[in-house]
Amino acid sequence: MGKTKTAFVGGVTEEKISGKDKYEKKQAKKREDEAKKKQQIAGLGLKGGERIKVVGGELPPEEKPAITPKSASATGQAESTEITPESTEGKIKKAKIRSKKYQHARAKVDRNKLYVLPEAIKLVKETSFSKFDGTLEMHLVVRKTGISENVALPHFEGKTKRVEVADDKTIEKLKKASGQEGSGPAGKIDFDVLLATPDMMPKLVPFAKLLGPKGLMPNPKNGTLIKNKSEASAIESAKSVVLRTEKDAPVIHTVVGKVSQKDEELAENINTILDAINRKMILKAYLKSTMSPSVKLSI
Structure with missing residues (x-):
């Protein structure tokens, strides 16, 4: 095994290769082909299976083709939209600027304080800056939706x-x-x-x-x-007034009287409404007029 035998036939010398030599030759050729493949890269902008062989130097950086909306839909790739400052410009909501009258009235109200009813009524009247006889409103946050009550007010001015x-x-x-x-x-x-x-x-x-x-x-x-x-x-x-929560929120908006009414009448109307809903069901209560800041009410 592994030896080369030479036979002389008709004056011509014929070399016979053993099986082991054939295997080694085949493996060497395979390694040579793999080495050639490593030196080849995909041709950019070439037709079909054309390739560029690099001899020396560095490999050029591979460039990714730009994806257009048509090519993205054809290949199934999702389009990506880059958000830039220019694209968001004009979409940001501007902060609401309050009037000087409102800001002056707002400064008189302590946002963190819970006002007792008589004090709250006086403060709402004091901070109301409308030129007409405004409506006194009460806004309640309750524990659940689905509340609907018809309440007769003792001093109705609506x-x-x-x-x-x-x-x-x-x-x-x-x-x-x-x-x-x-x-x-x-x-x-x-x-x-x-x-x-x-x-x-x-x-x-x-x-x-x-x-x-x-x-x-x-x-x-x-x-x-x-x-x-x-x-x-x-x-x-x-x-009477109808006390009804909003469809998707446990919030009630109702009218309790006019700014021109006596404090005692307004207080009686408010207490009637709070009792009709059940004070234990109320989480927060706010009192305000048509044109005044809101005041947190102590229940």
Whole structure:
């Protein structure tokens, strides 16, 4: 094994290679081919399988082709958007600048202090800078959503509400307002509070989509579902406010009176509202007028 034998045939010398020599020669060629591949890099901008062989020197840095929206969609690559100061310019909301009157009024209020009710009412009146008789408002943060109460205020100074007790004429009005066929020309809802007896509720159900969003659908929670037409709540509802949380937040906004009202009357209205909701359900309470800073109220 491993020896070379020479045979003489017809005057010609023929060299025979052993199996081991063939294997070593094959491996040497393989190593040579691999060494050549390491010296080759992908040709930039060349056609097909053309290559550039580097002889000496350094390899040029590999450049990545720019990805355009079309090429990105074709190759499935996600487009990346670089955020620059120029792209964000103009999108930043400017801070609201308060008037000098508001800033002067705000300086009189201690933001961290909880004011007792008599003191809070006086401070709101003092810091109100409107030229007209402003409305006194109360904003409450409660523990849960879904609260709806109709509260009669002892000293109501707001707009008198139009109250209607549901009957057959009311049903005809609602048919016109909803645009039902055969009900005549379209009409409008001309009442602010709708009261109903239990026997009228089945007739009002078809108009729930019309009355519900406006808060006019009678229900026992806000006192608009009455036993009979002569019930006293019909009169009280005309001088009441509806306390209702927002749809997606446990927050209640309500009117408690006018700035021109006596402090005692406003205090009585506020206490009536707080008791109706249940003070234990209230997390925070703020008092303000139409044009004044808010004051934190001690419950």
